Amino acid sequence: MRALLWSLAPMPALLIAYLLAPPVVVGGVALASGAFVLFVVLRTIKLLRDQDLVNRRFTSLVRNASDLVTLIDAETKILFISPSAERMLGHAPDSLEGTSFLELIHPDQAARALEFILGEKADDCPIEISLRCADGTWLDTETLRTNLLHDQSVEGIVLNTRDITERKAFLNQLEQHAFYDSLTGLANRALFRDRVNHALSQARRSSNSVAALFLDIDDFKVVNDTHGHAVGDTLLTAIGGRLRSCLRGGDTVSRLGGDEFAILLEESTDVAPVEVANRIMRALESPFHIDGHELHVRASVGVAYANGQEGDAATEELLRNADVAMYVAKNQGKGRCEVYQPTTHKSVMSQIQLRTDLQRALENSEFVLHYQPLVTLETERISGLEALVRWQHPERGLIPPLEFIPLAEESGLIIAIGRWVLQTACKEARRLQHRYPKDPPLSMSVNLSARQLQSPTIVADVREALEESGIDPSTLTLEVTETAMMKNIDLSLMRLRELRDLRVRIAIDDFGAGYSSLGYIRQFPVDILKVDKSFIDKIDEGEEELALAGAIIDMAKVLNLLPVAEGVERVEQLERLVELGCDSAQGYYFARPGSQADVESHISGERDPDAVAV
Secondary structure (H helix, E strand, O other), X not given: OHHHHHHHOOOOHHXXXXXXXXXXXXXXXXXXXXXXXXXXXXXXXXHHHXXXXXXXXXXXXXXXXXXXXXXEOOOOEEEEEOOHHHHHHOOOHHHHOOOEHHHHEOHHHHHHHHHHHHOOOOOXXXXXXXXXXXXXXXXXXXXXXXXXXXXXXXXXEEEEEEEOHHHHHHHHHHHHHHHEOOOOOOEOHHHHHHHHHHHHHHHHHHOOOEEEEEEEEOOHHHHHHHHOHHHHHHHHHHHHHHHHHOOOOOOEEEEEEOOEEEEEEEOOXXXXXXXXXXXXXXXXXXXXXXOOEEEOOOEEEEEEEOOOOOOHXXXXXXXXXXXXXXXHHHHOOOOOEEEOOHHHHHHHHHHHHHHHHHHHHOOOOOEEEEEEEEEEOOOOEEEEEEEEEEEEEOOOEEEOHHHHHHHHHHHOOHHHHHHHHHHHHHHHHHHHHHHOOOOOOOEEEEEEOHHHHHOOOHHHHHHHHHHHHOOOHHHEEEEEEHHHHHOOHHHHHHHHHHHHOOOOEEEEEEEXXXXXXXXXXXXXXXXXEEEOHHHHOOOOOOXXXXXXXXXXXXXXXXXXXXXXXXXXXXXXXXXXHHHHOOOEEOOOOOOOOEOHHHHHHHHHOOOOOOOOOO
């Protein structure tokens, strides 16, 4: 009792007296005591206070929520919309209450949204809709519905709307990385294959045809080697733009990688794909002007048609056939269009497999060098060797350079192969010079392709080969064809001067087979002129051929160039060359290209000035 009184001490005296009063009796029935009545009153007050607190909390949460909370009736009229409407959409809440929520939804989505709001779908499945902002723009949102029409305390549908602009942008970015080329913005290989698969499925149901075009930019690596990758990337982007301009809206153009593009033509006729290919090649004829450079582009195009099948296998077959046709266009001289023919499949696939094998040949050490002697005609003794690369294929045996050098040029592998040839030939020259000392020392000739000559690393590659082998630079001769030099005269001239600064000798190979202009040759820092075999073949058969060969040899000497005859096969040819005063020669008459052991036997077999290894 004391504890109770103590707890009640702060209470007014009147209230204490009321609590201690006995129960009220009416008609013999005891009613509630004062204490109980007060308890009920206080409990009611507490409940009312708690409810008010809940209401105030709910109101505060709704008013300060980042999401948009909207209460609508069964007719989609807005009964309540949270203040976040002004932050998200720019609309004052009062201006929206009483209007239809559908008026905020993009017209293209209104029907779908109405079905979602009033339908029987589960309330935990959101919908993506675009809502109209006060400035006329559209906001990407995700809306969740809770149907409380039958709840007497609400009697409405609650819509909780969230701004998903950032999420959509992030997802779009992910999609862009996954399905679009980062450089050109075109479809990438994955998206292109998916669209081909879909197009084949549609074509099978509608009996329409589908065509695929594979397009490869001819000699594109020359652009990168000459002007740098930044210019090359800009050019690829510009090419992509021209390709798009040649197509219909429903067609797909894709960059597969590097300088390869693919085009999907849906609902095409037999003629249309070839017309599109020709239109593309005409569009590429106009020069591209990039960073002050005027660039000319040609493309090889392969066309293939679908065969009415669908699925992954059919997709793979269509793409492979288009690639085969493009490869045929490359082999036929580039800058042209070829349609896939089943009869060419086997031979072309063999070439494609060879191109694949070439990728691994260098790392598997499958290349070997053969050497052909160079003979001084005055003494008929070997004065040097020409290094000639061969491919020792593990299954096909020894492959001659004419079969794989063009593939190496096209793929760019010629740079790595050429670097290996330089290093290996210089080391072999050093070994032979030590074993067979001569005065002057035995020389070594190495061929440079057009792509090597234009490569920004060629000077460093030659310098490294010289330093590693330790040979005198004057004993190394770099042979370059006229055609290679004329592809980019300014760059070729710069590269040859840089190479001459290393004190190596420069030879023009196959002279007469290309431009045949000594006027051009005078511009270049060269030392040796190798007369093409075509001028030597009939030198012993007629006066006209003899005079022509003689004129070339005489003009070479006027220009202080050492003339070397190529392709000498008969003694009569040798005699005519001696009469014309030619300095040196090489050919089957002296020795065929052979292995290291073969050429060493030729050198060691020279026991006297009159002996020539044959």
